[in-house]
Amino acid sequence: MPTGGRGPHRSVGGARPVRVLRPGRAPGRPGRGGRGAGPPKVVALGGGRGLSASLTALRRITGDDLTAVVTVADDGGSSGRLRDELGVLPPGDLRKALAALCGDDEWGRTWARLVQHRFTSHGDLHDHAVGNLLIVALWEQLGDHVAALDLVGRLLRARGRVLPMAGVPLELCAEVRGHDPARPEDTTLVCGQATVALTPGEVQRVRLVPPDPPAVPEAVAAIREADWVILGPGSWFTSVIPHLLVPELLSALTETRARRVLCLNLAPQPGETDGFSPQRHVEVLVQHAPKLTFDVVLADTAATRDHQAGLEEAAERIGAVVQRAPVAARDTTPRHDPELLAAAYDRIFRMHGRIGPWR
Numbered sequence: 001m002p003t004g005g006r007g008p009h010r011s012v013g014g015a016r017p018v019r020v021l022r023p024g025r026a027p028g029r030p031g032r033g034g035r036g037a038g039p040p041k042v043v044a045l046g047g048g049r050g051l052s053a054s055l056t057a058l059r060r061i062t063g064d065d066l067t068a069v070v071t072v073a074d075d076g077g078s079s080g081r082l083r084d085e086l087g088v089l090p091p092g093d094l095r096k097a098l099a100a101l102c103g104d105d106e107w108g109r110t111w112a113r114l115v116q117h118r119f120t121s122h123g124d125l126h127d128h129a130v131g132n133l134l135i136v137a138l139w140e141q142l143g144d145h146v147a148a149l150d151l152v153g154r155l156l157r158a159r160g161r162v163l164p165m166a167g168v169p170l171e172l173c174a175e176v177r178g179h180d181p182a183r184p185e186d187t188t189l190v191c192g193q194a195t196v197a198l199t200p201g202e203v204q205r206v207r208l209v210p211p212d213p214p215a216v217p218e219a220v221a222a223i224r225e226a227d228w229v230i231l232g233p234g235s236w237f238t239s240v241i242p243h244l245l246v247p248e249l250l251s252a253l254t255e256t257r258a259r260r261v262l263c264l265n266l267a268p269q270p271g272e273t274d275g276f277s278p279q280r281h282v283e284v285l286v287q288h289a290p291k292l293t294f295d296v297v298l299a300d301t302a303a304t305r306d307h308q309a310g311l312e313e314a315a316e317r318i319g320a321v322v323q324r325a326p327v328a329a330r331d332t333t334p335r336h337d338p339e340l341l342a343a344a345y346d347r348i349f350r351m352h353g354r355i356g357p358w359r
Contacts, residue, residue: 039063040227040349043258045165045243047071047093049335050234054263055100057341058230059159061349066160067222068097069249071242073170073208076194078118078128088136089169093239094149094162095131101158111156146218163219166246171209172238176201193238198271205287206237208245215248223249226258228349231294233265233336236273236281244289259295259352261345262320266303266327267334278307279314286318293319296348300327323348 039062044054047070058066072089074080079090099116102108115131131152138148149162172193178201179188190199196206223229231253232240244250253260262285268276276284278299285292297315301324304311308322315322325344329337 039065041065041067041222041225041258042228042230043067043069043222043226044230045069045240045249046232046234047074047239047242048096048234050232050239050265051093052096052100053336053338053341054230054233055097055160056338057336057345059101059103060338060342061346062160064159066101067219067226068101068160068162069165069216069219069222069243070094070097070162071170071239072164072166072168073172073193073238073242075171075192078132080194081128082132082136083169086136086140087169088139089145089164089167091132091135092129094164095129095135097162098131098149098152098156098158101153101160101162102156103159107157115152115156146216161222163222164216165219165243165249166213167216168210168213170213170242172196172206172242173209174199174206174237175204177204178202196272197235197238197269200271202274203237203272205284206241206245208242211245212247215246215252220248220252223252223258224256226256228261229253229256229258230261230263230345232263235269236265236276236284238272241285241288244285244292250289250292253289254292260293261296261298261348262294262318263298264300264304265334266300266336277310278304279310282311282314282318296320296352297322298327298344298348299324301325302328323351 042058042062044051044058046054051068051070055068070093074090074092075083077092079092082088083090095115099112102112117130119125119128135148135152138151139145142148145164145167153161171191173189173191174196175187176190176199177187178184179190179199180186187204190196234240264278264281268274297320299311299322304324312322327336327341327344329335
């Protein structure tokens with residue numbers, strides 16, 4: 001079984017075009033070494049498509065000091081099958097994060113497509129993603145989660161680093177009210193990330209098994225050394241909140257000198273957060289980590305138009321201001337547009353940077 005191991009090394013206006021960084025070039029804003037020394041160090045936490053959207057945006061405005069910390073509780077699909085058969089961490093969300101960090105050149109586009117490619121067959125390979133098999137093979141070869149992911153990142157020329165949030169596979173369990181329609185007021189314990197994501201009823205709380213999993217040391221260090229930490233968007237109970245249930249990660253998030261951004265989803269997720277308002281997303285996060293504060297809550301302008309007062313109040317309780325910006329895709333699907341999200345992050349970094357130079 002691989003180990004953690006060591007690897008290398010109040011409202012915002014309309015969005016504006018974002019300059020895509022080229023290797024070796026950084027935006028002209030204060031860096032960690034002082035004025036003009038480069039972009040800030042950014043850590044993004046989450047999983048699945050939400051984290052991928054955030055990373056695709058962030059790699060446009062940061063240098064290579066971008067780290068993704070990824071949930072490892074998935075138990076469905078290709079990841080679940082590999083987890084069950086080989087006892088490994090579920091690789092799927094890690095694969096998606098690596099693909100999101102691929103560049104926009106031919107090399108990056110080719111490798112992003114390849115690692116995301118799924119086999120279609122009538123045999124055992126059906127629906128397995130190439131990237132999942134590559135990651136698991138390297139885990140077995142190297143015996144080291146982090147070194148293997150770093151090696152895949154170098155192969156893909158990823159614009160950043162991908163780390164698992166914990167060194168062991170996790171099981172997610174949820175307390176769900178009304179899971180049984182015949183007993184709408186009763187609370188039932190539902191286990192398994194794939195099951196929780198589609199559960200009928202209202203999720204009240206989630207927990208991890210084991211309850212105090214070991215965080216990957218490199219993930220803890222990245223959070224403590226960051227200039228900005230971004231949590232969300234993503235499946236709220238199955239991709240975002242689980243990070244707050246790993247004790248070492250929560251301590252790092254609470255104690256870091258970094259500024260913290262909470263990026264909200266564009267719409268409630270069927271099954272998981274049906275009927276949730278933007279402020280309700282903030283409230284359930286507070287229930288799981290009452291001492292954690294944020295500096296900024298980023299929300300889509302249109303998605304929060306009818307919830308401004310409630311969201312402002314919820315944000316104030318966690319020490320944050322609300323920044324609204326148009327970040328949704330223009331095709332009306334509930335997904336973030338990478339360019340618009342990049343513009344919103346860039347504006348936040350510039351408007352809410354620390355007084356004085358970056359470390």
